[in-house]
Amino acid sequence: METYDVIIIGSGPAGLTAGIYTARANLKTLCIAGNTWGGQLMLTSLVENYPGFPEGIQGPDLMMNMRKQAEKMGVEIIDQDVTKVDFSKPPYKSYTSDKTYQSYSVVVATGAEFKWLGLPNEQKLIGRGVSACATCDAAFFKDKKVVVVGGGDAAMEEALYLTKFASEVTIVHRRDSFRASKTMQDRVFANSKIKVIWNSEVTDVLGENKVEGVTVKIQDSRSNIQCDGVFVAIGHTPATKIFAGQIDLDVRGYAKKEQESRGIFIAGDVHDHIYRQAITAAGYGCEAALDAERWLGENK
Amino acid sequence: MTKADFDQKIKTGVALVDFWATWCGPCRAAGPIIEELSKEYAGKILVGKVDVDHEQELAAKYGVMSIPTIILFKDGVEIGRQVGFSGKAGYLELLKKV
Numbered sequence: 001m002e003t004y005d006v007i008i009i010g011s012g013p014a015g016l017t018a019g020i021y022t023a024r025a026n027l028k029t030l031c032i033a034g035n036t037w038g039g040q041l042m043l044t045s046l047v048e049n050y051p052g053f054p055e056g057i058q059g060p061d062l063m064m065n066m067r068k069q070a071e072k073m074g075v076e077i078i079d080q081d082v083t084k085v086d087f088s089k090p091p092y093k094s095y096t097s098d099k100t101y102q103s104y105s106v107v108v109a110t111g112a113e114f115k116w117l118g119l120p121n122e123q124k125l126i127g128r129g130v131s132a133c134a135t136c137d138a139a140f141f142k143d144k145k146v147v148v149v150g151g152g153d154a155a156m157e158e159a160l161y162l163t164k165f166a167s168e169v170t171i172v173h174r175r176d177s178f179r180a181s182k183t184m185q186d187r188v189f190a191n192s193k194i195k196v197i198w199n200s201e202v203t204d205v206l207g208e209n210k211v212e213g214v215t216v217k218i219q220d221s222r223s224n225i226q227c228d229g230v231f232v233a234i235g236h237t238p239a240t241k242i243f244a245g246q247i248d249l250d251v252r253g254y255a256k257k258e259q260e261s262r263g264i265f266i267a268g269d270v271h272d273h274i275y276r277q278a279i280t281a282a283g284y285g286c287e288a289a290l291d292a293e294r295w296l297g298e299n300k
Numbered sequence: 301m302t303k304a305d306f307d308q309k310i311k312t313g314v315a316l317v318d319f320w321a322t323w324c325g326p327c328r329a330a331g332p333i334i335e336e337l338s339k340e341y342a343g344k345i346l347v348g349k350v351d352v353d354h355e356q357e358l359a360a361k362y363g364v365m366s367i368p369t370i371i372l373f374k375d376g377v378e379i380g381r382q383v384g385f386s387g388k389a390g391y392l393e394l395l396k397k398v
Binding site: 034035036037038041042043044045058059060061063079080126127128129130131132133135136137139140141209210229 | 321323324325326327328329352353359363364365366367369381383384385386387388389390
């Protein structure tokens with residue numbers, strides 16, 4: 001079996017930036033990109049805060065550019081999911097459904113996964129009123145009532161975007177204040193189409209073939225809100241399931257960075273729960289690549 | 301595909317239809333994969349696209365409320381759908397329903 005210098009698991013800004021750097025440094029690099037490659041930016045529209053694009057750039061276009069750049073540098077990319085890893089001793093093994101790959105070092109850049117509420121009827125009605133992407137789906141809710149679940153920046157953005165189409169937007173949040181930035185909160189509070197239900201939880205999504213409402217639990221009482229759409233924005237969870245027992249994780253499942261001494265480098269949202277930006281992920285990818293390059297120089 | 305030719309096109313055989321719009325990020329991610337499939341399955345299945353901005357009636361008729369939605373038809377009858385960008389493997393999985 002051929003041994004790569006670096007295997008990068010993940011293909012968001014962190015993974016692809018790492019690849020651009022390692023391949024450019026002449027390290028034999030494989031990026032196992034995942035079946036849905038490109039990460040969270042593939043599910044966004046206009047990105048206005050990634051430097052170098054004064055008019056903004058579509059998230060998927062940004063990722064396609066990064067991928068092209070990585071391929072041009074010589075990164076080998078496969079669009080499959082890693083199903084299992086064995087990092088017990090070098091060379092480190094990464095398994096896909098039909099193949100095994102091995103490498104002297106690894107960059108873990110699997111990012112974070114979208115979090116659903118986890119209600120049975122929610123899953124059944126995805127695409128029939130339940131959505132995770134207001135910029136994709138808001139237009140289907142013209143003059144309709146929608147509910148947004150969450151209290152972070154993402155929830156504020158979804159709610160504000162929905163006001164362009166929906167007649168009424170209700171944010172259901174389980175605490176008594178938002179975690180979102182003040183700027184976003186101010187915009188939400190200033191918008192007359194948005195109302196907020198505090199200290200409450202969505203416990204069921206109603207409807208058979210399409211969303212007809214949600215059940216909301218406030219303290220011990222439950223009530224139904226009639227609506228046509230439910231937009232979920234309760235955040236992300238680090239994609240580290242396949243690494244359990246193989247790398248150090250913190251209590252919330254985020255990968256810890258302190259494993260560089262054995263040639264395992266961590267980059268992007270899989271570790272970073274504070275900044276979570278495309279540009280910080282790319283920065284972490286660069287950092288991981290430079291660290292890997294130095295480590296390989298000393299240890300390979 | 302448009303309202304004018306849709307029914308005729310899906311009436312016989314297998315058709316894979318991508319409901320999308322220009323402004324939808326995930327649709328741009330799905331687009332190239334759908335095109336790949338249309339080449340790989342050329343002559344076997346019909347692969348078509350419906351722009352939901354122009355074809356709101358078709359989107360409503362098939363209950364499309366989220367894009368991308370890929371619907372698989374056999375002889376004019378829906379036999380499966382995949383909502384959201386699900387990668388090539390997701391669409392191949394859908395095609396197994398034929």
